[in-house]
Amino acid sequence: MLKMKEYLKKFMDSHSGYAFDFYLAEWQTDFLRFFNSQTNYNITKTTLSLKATVEKDKKKYSFSLSNPSEKEVEEALKEGMALLPTLPADSDFAGFEDNKDLFSYPDMSSSLEKVPAEKKIEILTALSEMAGRYDFGIYGTFITLLIHGYKMNSTGLDKEVFVSPVMLDVKGVSRKNMVTVIHSYGGNDLAHFDLASFSGELEAKIKRATLDIVDVEPGEYTVILGPHAAGELLRYLMFASYAATVDRGSSYFKGKLNEKVFPDIFSVISDPLHPQLITVPYNEDGHIARRLPLVEKGVFKNFVVNHYYANKLKMEKNGSVGLAAMVLDKGTMSLEEMIKSIDRGLYISNIHYMNFINQQETSVTGLTRDGTFLIENGKITKVVNNLRYTEKLAEIFKHTEALENVQHPVPVSENYGNFEIFSSLIPHVKTSKFKITSSTRTI
Amino acid sequence: MKEMMKKILENIKGQVTFADIRVTKTDTESYMIQRGSLKNISADYNDTNAGIRVLVNGCWGFAGTDRLTTAALETAAKRAIANAKHGARFRHTPVTFPAVKPTVAEHFAKPVEDPFLMSKEDKTGYLLEIGEKLTKNEKIVYSHVYAEFYRQHKIYMNTEGTVSETMIYQTMPEMYVLASGNGETQSRTYPGHMTGRNGGFEVVRDYKFHDHVDEIISEAIALLDAPRIEEERADLIITGGHLALQIHESVGHATEADRIFGMEISYAGKTFISPDMIGKHQYGSPVVNIISDSSDPDGMGYHPVDDEGIPGRRVDIIKDGILVNQQTSREVAHQLGLEPSSNMKATHGYNVPLIRMTNFSLLPGNAGTLQDLIKDTEHGYLVDYTKTWSIDDNRNNFQFTTEIGWKIENGEITGIVKEPTYFGITTEFWNACDAVCDEREWAYHGTFHCGKGEPGQAMHLSHKVAPARFKDIVVNVKA
Numbered sequence: 053m054l055k056m057k058e059y060l061k062k063f064m065d066s067h068s069g070y071a072f073d074f075y076l077a078e079w080q081t082d083f084l085r086f087f088n089s090q091t092n093y094n095i096t097k098t099t100l101s102l103k104a105t106v107e108k109d110k111k112k113y114s115f116s117l118s119n120p121s122e123k124e125v126e127e128a129l130k131e132g133m134a135l136l137p138t139l140p141a142d143s144d145f146a147g148f149e150d151n152k153d154l155f156s157y158p159d160m161s162s163s164l165e166k167v168p169a170e171k172k173i174e175i176l177t178a179l180s181e182m183a184g185r186y187d188f189g190i191y192g193t194f195i196t197l198l199i200h201g202y203k204m205n206s207t208g209l210d211k212e213v214f215v216s217p218v219m220l221d222v223k224g225v226s227r228k229n230m231v232t233v234i235h236s237y238g239g240n241d242l243a244h245f246d247l248a249s250f251s252g253e254l255e256a257k258i259k260r261a262t263l264d265i266v267d268v269e270p271g272e273y274t275v276i277l278g279p280h281a282a283g284e285l286l287r288y289l290m291f292a293s294y295a296a297t298v299d300r301g302s303s304y305f306k307g308k309l310n311e312k313v314f315p316d317i318f319s320v321i322s323d324p325l326h327p328q329l330i331t332v333p334y335n336e337d338g339h340i341a342r343r344l345p346l347v348e349k350g351v352f353k354n355f356v357v358n359h360y361y362a363n364k365l366k367m368e369k370n371g372s373v374g375l376a377a378m379v380l381d382k383g384t385m386s387l388e389e390m391i392k393s394i395d396r397g398l399y400i401s402n403i404h405y406m407n408f409i410n411q412q413e414t415s416v417t418g419l420t421r422d423g424t425f426l427i428e429n430g431k432i433t434k435v436v437n438n439l440r441y442t443e444k445l446a447e448i449f450k451h452t453e454a455l456e457n458v459q460h461p462v463p464v465s466e467n468y469g470n471f472e473i474f475s476s477l478i479p480h481v482k483t484s485k486f487k488i489t490s491s492t493r494t495i
Numbered sequence: 496m497k498e499m500m501k502k503i504l505e506n507i508k509g510q511v512t513f514a515d516i517r518v519t520k521t522d523t524e525s526y527m528i529q530r531g532s533l534k535n536i537s538a539d540y541n542d543t544n545a546g547i548r549v550l551v552n553g554c555w556g557f558a559g560t561d562r563l564t565t566a567a568l569e570t571a572a573k574r575a576i577a578n579a580k581h582g583a584r585f586r587h588t589p590v591t592f593p594a595v596k597p598t599v600a601e602h603f604a605k606p607v608e609d610p611f612l613m614s615k616e617d618k619t620g621y622l623l624e625i626g627e628k629l630t631k632n633e634k635i636v637y638s639h640v641y642a643e644f645y646r647q648h649k650i651y652m653n654t655e656g657t658v659s660e661t662m663i664y665q666t667m668p669e670m671y672v673l674a675s676g677n678g679e680t681q682s683r684t685y686p687g688h689m690t691g692r693n694g695g696f697e698v699v700r701d702y703k704f705h706d707h708v709d710e711i712i713s714e715a716i717a718l719l720d721a722p723r724i725e726e727e728r729a730d731l732i733i734t735g736g737h738l739a740l741q742i743h744e745s746v747g748h749a750t751e752a753d754r755i756f757g758m759e760i761s762y763a764g765k766t767f768i769s770p771d772m773i774g775k776h777q778y779g780s781p782v783v784n785i786i787s788d789s790s791d792p793d794g795m796g797y798h799p800v801d802d803e804g805i806p807g808r809r810v811d812i813i814k815d816g817i818l819v820n821q822q823t824s825r826e827v828a829h830q831l832g833l834e835p836s837s838n839m840k841a842t843h844g845y846n847v848p849l850i851r852m853t854n855f856s857l858l859p860g861n862a863g864t865l866q867d868l869i870k871d872t873e874h875g876y877l878v879d880y881t882k883t884w885s886i887d888d889n890r891n892n893f894q895f896t897t898e899i900g901w902k903i904e905n906g907e908i909t910g911i912v913k914e915p916t917y918f919g920i921t922t923e924f925w926n927a928c929d930a931v932c933d934e935r936e937w938a939y940h941g942t943f944h945c946g947k948g949e950p951g952q953a954m955h956l957s958h959k960v961a962p963a964r965f966k967d968i969v970v971n972v973k974a
Binding site: 081083084085086087088089090091092093094095096097098099100101112113114115116117118119120124128135138139140142143144169170173176177180189191192193195221223225230232299300301302404405406407408409410412413416417418419421438440442465471489490491492493494495 | 532533534535536537538539540541542543544554555556557558559560561562571574575577578579581582583584585586587588614615616619623636637673675679680756757758760761762764765767845846847882883884885886887888889891892894896914916918920949950951972973
């Protein structure tokens with residue numbers, strides 16, 4: 053890879069009439085998929101790819117090559133250079149990212165080596181034995197990932213990219229009735245993973261999932277959103293904080309900068325260097341990742357602005373990685389206190405297949421999954437069939453009544469294209485008037 | 496390449512119960528015109544990679560790589576075997592399935608206008624002309640034209656002696672406008688949700704984008720002032736790409752049998768179907784007949800042999816309304832006592848095959864043309880052009896919103912409604928289907944973006960449908 057990097061630099065230097073942007077990266081994953089407490093597939097995948105953009109006179113052309121030779125790169129670049137005069141200009145194009153700040157990596161060891169297959173099997177066997185005592189099987193994925201590459205362009209930007217996270221997603225599924233619960237771990241390594249704690253927390257969820265199953269009527273409920281559910285709903289809402297959505301006319305936050313939108317207890321920060329999150333060194337353009345408050349005490353504070361939209365919308369770029377490192381501030385109540393405060397409501401662990409009905413209005417529909425529970429008289433009393441909600445995301449968070457005093461890491465895999473893993477830190481969220489519109493009648 | 500692949504399989508044959516190897520070379524090109532201006536041409540050429548899948552000690556192991564030398568493939572084969580052996584330590588029920596007779600097959604599709612030979616300037620010019628027309632109204636605050644061209648060369652080989660070589664060309668274009676006014680935005684797309692087809696640039700021309708520019712602009716603007724559906728329930732005629740999506744989500748994914756065993760619980764989900772329902776369950780009304788047909792070369796899901804050596808075939812999934820079969824792999828077909836349905840596919844060599852839809856289609860009925868069906872409808876709505884889709888992880892409860900609906904009164908279209916949103920429970924919904932149009936309306940709708948699996952794969956597949964009517968559906972869900 054270093055030889056190719058040098059070649060690309062030389063090519064850039066010897067064609068000064070053009071501007072180039074390159075991302076050369078090696079990507080490797082060991083991916084263990086398991087179901088019913090046994091291996092489904094044990095997968096290894098290795099690739100090396102080059103993403104390149106060549107530009108002149110605001111005309112640009114992008115291409116990708118897989119594991120290319122120098123000859124193939126040269127041919128593709130020369131084809132792009134020859135093509136440019138025939139293309140129309142993009143008047144909004146403002147050159148490539150020019151931030152030169154370098155990230156200093158404290159550790160550049162591979163999670164694939166730190167967590168070998170033997171270690172994964174050992175952890176999964178222990179979890180499987182625990183779940184089996186309740187007649188539950190374990191289902192999910194245990195992923196180690198390594199992305200190592202170089203981002204460089206004609207502005208002089210030259211950066212090494214290294215991320216190697218670990219993600220364990222475990223669903224406990226009842227062999228009797230398919231009631232499902234979820235517990236996850238994500239981090240730069242397994243340093244913060246304690247098998248006994250993880251197993252104990254999963255066990256507590258499994259015990260709760262052995263309650264009787266009921267259905268509930270559509271209507272407005274006070275709900276406690278588990279960290280997975282709250283994180284996903286918040287992620288969809290905060291898409292509107294990207295400058296790209298302002299440009300497209302679909303941002304809920306357009307015109308709301310510095311406006312009080314949510315309750316005082318509600319603060320959201322994009323924090324790529326938070327010690328409990330998977331580190332994100334640079335944004336997609338190569339700008340060093342910077343912390344950015346998105347919502348402070350209910351006031352919408354900042355849009356996520358990259359190099360392109362900074363120029364196009366005349367906004368200040370902020371090097372934010374946006375939702376790739378999202379933190380929702382914690383509150384003051386324990387989960388137990390939150391449950392105790394509800395006479396009749398729902399606990400929603402996770403959500404599934406959410407889509408916008410109208411992005412500008414933040415109206416969505418989606419479903420609950422991985423454990424929905426009825427709260428009665430301050431206690432979780434029943435398992436509830438999965439439910440459909442049809443809601444405005446902004447309203448869900450406007451109705452926030454309490455946030456848990458503990459934040460939980462929630463890993464999120466970007467499953468398509470180049471597979472990546474990010475994480476969020478999310479407390480339980482208590483919110484009112486959550487609109488359930490139908491039951492799935494299934495678990 | 497074939498010799499190298501053959502040698503790799505020969506070398507490991509003694510160490511495995513079964514093994515296969517796939518090599519794919521994929522080229523894609525995409526064009527994005529936004530607000531009449533070229534934003535991006537993106538190309539991914541010569542994306543060449545291989546995957547070796549082995550069954551050892553009753554467990555699957557897999558290794559994918561983009562290094563295609565003999566040494567790299569040998570390393571991948573060793574890694575796949577090691578992965579299977581490690582995985583087998585956490586496996587209580589061995590994977591088994593019967594052998595099948597080897598097949599030797601090839602299929603080389605040829606587009607009318609090869610988009611990879613056509614100049615980028617010509618393609619850009621054609622699309623820019625459409626894009627510029629989309630900007631000619633001040634109420635249109637955003638518009639785009641997008642086209643994606645794809646071709647893939649694949650060689651598949653397994654230890655049973657099956658060898659298959661294919662080359663396919665596929666194209667997926669669309670245009671979109673967003674109108675703004677009265678403090679809200681409304682969108683219209685054309686040709687709709689599932690616009691992928693086999694073929695090259697002729698697919699773009701065949702859609703006649705120019706003829707539909709004024710229509711989508713005026714409809715998007717009209718939607719700003721259009722009413723919403725007020726009734727609780729109504730009859731719906733669903734057509735085009737949206738009906739394809741309805742089948743895709745509520746029948747296609749539901750009948751992928753890996754979901755019965757929970758193999759996809761982690762991400763894609765489960766299914767409400769249990770093995771005892773096969774052959775008995777009244778999935779739909781008697782006019783509902785649905786097939787999985789990987790043997791039809793007109794559909795994007797065609798293959799002579801799937802990605803584990805089963806020849807392409809047509810299988811009834813729902814016959815006269817009864818669930819009669821499943822989409823299966825060799826492994827799960829054996830567990831269910833079924834014949835494999837030829838549905839195992841991977842997007843690229845370096846990805847594992849999964850049970851995927853191929854050409855998953857609603858057979859035509861006898862309700863005449865779409866005009867005949869509208870005339871036969873006293874009161875209801877015609878809906879198309881998907882805006883939102885959502886379904887639970889058992890594929891039982893769905894809710895869809897389309898961009899536009901047309902109100903039908905006494906057999907005539909009398910106006911439009913914005914964001915018609917309907918909800919249903921899968922089996923109740925398909926049992927409410929009382930009419931399917933005939934062969935004259937039967938057409939393929941395809942997508943490049945059917946997501947499944949971890950690591951995720953976006954599969955190309957298609958659905959052949961004719962408009963269908965559903966009685967007394969819940970139509971007024973609001974956020």
